[in-house]
Amino acid sequence: MTLSTPGPTLGVVGGGQLGRMLGEAAAPLGVELVVTDPTPDPPAAPVVRDALVGAFDDDATFRELAERADVLTYEIELADPDVLERVAEETGTPVHPDPETLRTIQDKLVQKRRLSAAGVPVPEFRQVDSAEDLREACEELGYPAMLKAREGGYDGRGNVPVESPDDAESAFAAIDGPAMVEEMVDFERELAVMGCRGADGQRDTFPVTETIHREEILRESVSPPRTDDDAVLGRAREIVLDVLDAMDGRGVFGVELFETTDGEILLNEIAPRPHNSGHWTIEGCHTSQFEQHVRAVMGMALGTTERRAPTVSANVLGDVEERQPATLVGEESVLSTPRSHLHWYGKHDVYELRKMGHVTLVGGEDGDAESDTDDLLGEVRALRDGLTFRQ
Amino acid sequence: MTLSTPGPTLGVVGGGQLGRMLGEAAAPLGVELVVTDPTPDPPAAPVVRDALVGAFDDDATFRELAERADVLTYEIELADPDVLERVAEETGTPVHPDPETLRTIQDKLVQKRRLSAAGVPVPEFRQVDSAEDLREACEELGYPAMLKAREGGYDGRGNVPVESPDDAESAFAAIDGPAMVEEMVDFERELAVMGCRGADGQRDTFPVTETIHREEILRESVSPPRTDDDAVLGRAREIVLDVLDAMDGRGVFGVELFETTDGEILLNEIAPRPHNSGHWTIEGCHTSQFEQHVRAVMGMALGTTERRAPTVSANVLGDVEERQPATLVGEESVLSTPRSHLHWYGKHDVYELRKMGHVTLVGGEDGDAESDTDDLLGEVRALRDGLTFRQ
DSSP, X not given: OOEESSOOEEEEEOOSHHHHHHHHHHXXXXXXXXXXXXXXXXXXXXXXXXXXXXXXXXXXXXXXXXXXXXXXXXXXXXXXXXXXXXXXXXXXXXXXXXXXXXXXXXXXXHHHHHHHHTTOOOOOEEEESSHHHHHHHHHHHOSXXXXXXXXXXXXXXXXXXXXXXXXXXXXXXXXXXXXXXXXXXXXXXEEEEEEEEOGGGOEEEOOOEEXXXXXXXXXXXXXXXXXXXXXXXXXXXXXXXXXXXXXXXXXXXXXXXXXXXXXXXXXXXXXXXXXXXXXXXXXXXXXXXXXXHHHHHHTOOOOOOOBOSOEEEEEEEOOOSSOEEOEEEXXXXXXXXXXXXXXXXXXXXXXXXXXXXXXXXXXXXXXXXXXXXXXXXXXXXXXXXXXXXXX | OOEESSOOEEEEEOOSHHHXXXXXXXXXXXXXXXXXXXXXXXXXXXXXXEEEEOOTTOHHHHHHHHHHOSEEEESSTTSOHHHHHHHHHHXXXXXXXOHHHHHHHHSHHHHHHHHHHTTOOOOOEEEESSHHHHHHHHHHHOSSEEEEESSSOOTTTTEEEEOSXXXXXXXXXXXXXXXXXXXXXXXXXXXXXXXXXXXXXXXEEOOOEEEEEETTEEEEEEESOSOOOHHHHHHHHHHHHXXXXXXXXXXXXXXXXXXXXXXXXEEEEEESSOOGGGTTHHHXXXXXXXXXXXXXXXXXXXXXXXXXXXXXXXXXXXXXXXXXXXXXXXXXXXXXXTTEEEEEOOOSEEOTTOEEEEEEEEOOSTTSGGGOHHHHHHHHHHHHHTOEEOO
């Protein structure tokens, strides 16, 4: 990569909040972004060179993106890997991570099979193509179990718990397509690790993060996790390195894990991109997950993943009943609290549980009284809970 | 200020590297930038909503900027205060800092008189309108003295040292306009403090920084300064608070100071905007000078100015003889050194001593062995010196 102007250009499929934060992170490195998104004026628009409008499988806009860019990436799994692959071949613009990796991850069953074959510990799972399959699988896995659509689910959408054999028909009908079922994991806590594959086989992980979900939507991230079991955290890191080895292409991967009540680590899911559970790295690490993704896909050296201080983040979710133009109320206390950082994604409309922004709170340096993450979590929740949307 | 989308908009006169770093800092706060600059595709362009093209006194583009913006500011002193004032009155869009402050600062003689009258210690100075004036003034101030153009000088341009009475004619002819002359200060070191005026009379200062110039161009910034004289640093901060009291309007002010060999602090110059000597705050503080400027001018609460760790920055200056398209060589070592940060300004052309970017190196937390700023300075110089432009 050569730094000249106009800078090296990264073409990004998707212009949501991840694209916006990629734009914020790319500029200091001299990298310009062009994004494509089905929505005009998406969140990334104000901080990128250009925002094209096109569907996530639109050949023409992917081609324009590839022609303007030195490297292609995606910030949403809905990007069509076939179109990406074809456009990359025809224009010579490489795609990272590899479209084959995207294809593997898009299908949760294929993802689990690949990782399991690579020796990564995963919850027990079965392919399910009918209600009958589901009942049979649950005989082995036990009840309750979690039925998952193989494709397209996110933030809990596409997941249906199955409590008993009587649920099988309705659960399978709710998914209405290819599915898999997993044993319900009895977890102590959920963890996430942002892993990264760089050029020349470089791989690294960010510090382990505790994630807190409600209604299967991430609410808060806490780093370091509220545990002093270093062996568990070390095991989580080792597993993520194994995950990285099983993937192709460069980039950041968000890896969600379960820490079971027995102290085991099981892989939950992977995202081939920066992930909500890594937003705390913007202020909490010397290199953010967004800068790291830009470095990785552009072929620059990876930055250090060292944590600067204990750090927590809380998502700001839509709290309105009807979809409507978004106006945030109550940000003054976030802005006036030292070491608290507001991140507004610039979405035009708010609806219930939509991710509209996040608040990050940085603690004192390790060893300080202020570094207790349980206290920080309480504070950031209070700040976040002070935010609301005008009805 | 209300956070909705499209976000509150800040109109910035000037789209250089300061505008670019303002754009990087504004997005998380939900603030969009529109800039105006005489140069098409200026450094800020890839990270702002729009870059208008117009001279720094162009009524029509200032008006368009004012109509699109909620608040106006400027990142260069060449912005015309009369046009800003008129456009602000006609459109109702406020300008921060106040155009009257800009007018005062633009004329170094008026600036010094205002500050001296406010009780701020300044080097001895005299108004100079002829070579004869200059000789008379130097009789009192002693030789050598520094002749300065009252308007338009920067990075040492417009400054001419006067060694003896024989120099008076040629020195005055070199300035060729209204001038002032100052005693040459015998300084131990140069310091800088970024001050900030917020809404409701809020004022604050960032930690004191040591600045190192060569050929009157800033080369490196070191924070904290390489001194253990806390009284001197405390005095510097007090003087900057006095400076802030003498200014009107909100915003960040870059204040350059001399620490004399007697341990006194004298004011050198003020800039009514983020300043090169504060670039280290991007990684070195919880709030950067750019975020602080956005907060201040938009009327948000100021962020904490606390330093996270000892931090040094080094400017990357053009090292070519002829103006030519810029291609940077050697950035790999900056990118692969932990805690080192590259900032590329995206300027199309390079010429001798042009500010093209900077490198920031963050130390360990205070008290660590790694926190010695003299060592950090040596390291960041080595990183910076490894960068060159393709001839």
